[in-house]
Amino acid sequence: MNPHDKHKQFHRFIVAKLGQITGQTILFGFFALGGVLQAQPPAGPELLDGRAGRELLLKNFRPKNQLRLTEHRRRKAAFPVVDVHTHFFFKLRSSEQALDDYVAVMDRNNIALCASLDGNLNGRLSEHMGFLWNRYRDRFVIFANIDWRGDGREDDPASWACHRAGFAQRTAQQLAVAVEKGVSGLKVFKRFGLEYRNPDGSLMAVDDPRFDPIWQACGKLGIPVIIHTADPAAFFEPIDEFNERWEELSRHPDWSFHGDDYPSRKHLLAARNRIVAKHPKTQFIGAHVANNPEDLATVGKWLDLYPNLWIETASRISELGRQPYTARKFLIRYSDRILFGTDGPWPEPRLHINWRFFETADESFAYSEKVPPPQGMWQIHGVHLPDHVLRKLYFENASRLIPGVKERVMKFRAARESKVKP
Numbered sequence: 001m002n003p004h005d006k007h008k009q010f011h012r013f014i015v016a017k018l019g020q021i022t023g024q025t026i027l028f029g030f031f032a033l034g035g036v037l038q039a040q041p042p043a044g045p046e047l048l049d050g051r052a053g054r055e056l057l058l059k060n061f062r063p064k065n066q067l068r069l070t071e072h073r074r075r076k077a078a079f080p081v082v083d084v085h086t087h088f089f090f091k092l093r094s095s096e097q098a099l100d101d102y103v104a105v106m107d108r109n110n111i112a113l114c115a116s117l118d119g120n121l122n123g124r125l126s127e128h129m130g131f132l133w134n135r136y137r138d139r140f141v142i143f144a145n146i147d148w149r150g151d152g153r154e155d156d157p158a159s160w161a162c163h164r165a166g167f168a169q170r171t172a173q174q175l176a177v178a179v180e181k182g183v184s185g186l187k188v189f190k191r192f193g194l195e196y197r198n199p200d201g202s203l204m205a206v207d208d209p210r211f212d213p214i215w216q217a218c219g220k221l222g223i224p225v226i227i228h229t230a231d232p233a234a235f236f237e238p239i240d241e242f243n244e245r246w247e248e249l250s251r252h253p254d255w256s257f258h259g260d261d262y263p264s265r266k267h268l269l270a271a272r273n274r275i276v277a278k279h280p281k282t283q284f285i286g287a288h289v290a291n292n293p294e295d296l297a298t299v300g301k302w303l304d305l306y307p308n309l310w311i312e313t314a315s316r317i318s319e320l321g322r323q324p325y326t327a328r329k330f331l332i333r334y335s336d337r338i339l340f341g342t343d344g345p346w347p348e349p350r351l352h353i354n355w356r357f358f359e360t361a362d363e364s365f366a367y368s369e370k371v372p373p374p375q376g377m378w379q380i381h382g383v384h385l386p387d388h389v390l391r392k393l394y395f396e397n398a399s400r401l402i403p404g405v406k407e408r409v410m411k412f413r414a415a416r417e418s419k420v421k422p
């Protein structure tokens, strides 16, 4: 089977909207979370196959899309791309072969460079620089991460470095040294706000003023802060028959932040916005469409309110693509403040889907090569952005915002052009 056919086959397997499921034929949430985890269903799944009048488990539902539509597959981006959200440490570890392979994928897809967000100041940063830059200095920029724990014990928050006097100032100094070595930004993970704790056991607040010197330093150093705060709306809702991502959460119950152990999503996003407001000279990138793609009108208000806030699209074409009219208007209106990201490296078919989503008006296609679809059982529709918007999204905005990007894009384009010429 050639890769194209394989891809087509994925497409055929794609699951339709939950709303299209008839409750009659599916045990919708019947074995709700507790049931799945603690007790196996009484009958084997082979008996719950929906055939001959039998019930069907949601996890076995694989509807074939019967729409026959014109398709515009994209095997590379229309313009050079800067992928501002990637994890080359977490996803490739230190495999040189995997890195070579992915750079070949970048070449094929017209990706000029990626920003790897995995440079922890605990020492991983220098290792990561070596891994990416020894051979591919022109194809990667690197963001640092705060070393919250230091030499503290994982299970003892009181021993963590971030609770010692002068931590933020020391981090600011480390960042200055890192920038000197070529680091382009700071990435803050979602564990900040949802997991990291104070010595008294309470969660550290995203807008804890102790950390202000860090955000301030990034402004002074001219590097952006990409911050992941909270998560999809469905992850803060009960895991029940009303949850639009029940299928996914039933496979990953630990992704849920519902309940009294966690702050509300609203509270977390408001705290994030307060640090953006408090540090107007620092540029913030709200990861994953500021983690509120379910409500683009509100994200638009934030962008209006905070001129130093940017957003990026990583792992959220699933959300943008299920509201294509609203998303298209939003992406065009705020085109000066939106960056392209993937959360990759992903398998190459996922990149092709990204190009198809942003560049074409194709309808009802899968947002992921995975079956079942990983972020909600629906399909997406392309937003066919105009060329001038695509250019801003793909590389122009990142060239303006992130140090080290502009010169790499120029080199990449120059190399491509010289190849084209006879």
Ligand SMILES: [Zn+2]
Residues within 6 Å of the ligand: 085, 087, 343
């Ligand atoms: Zn990420």
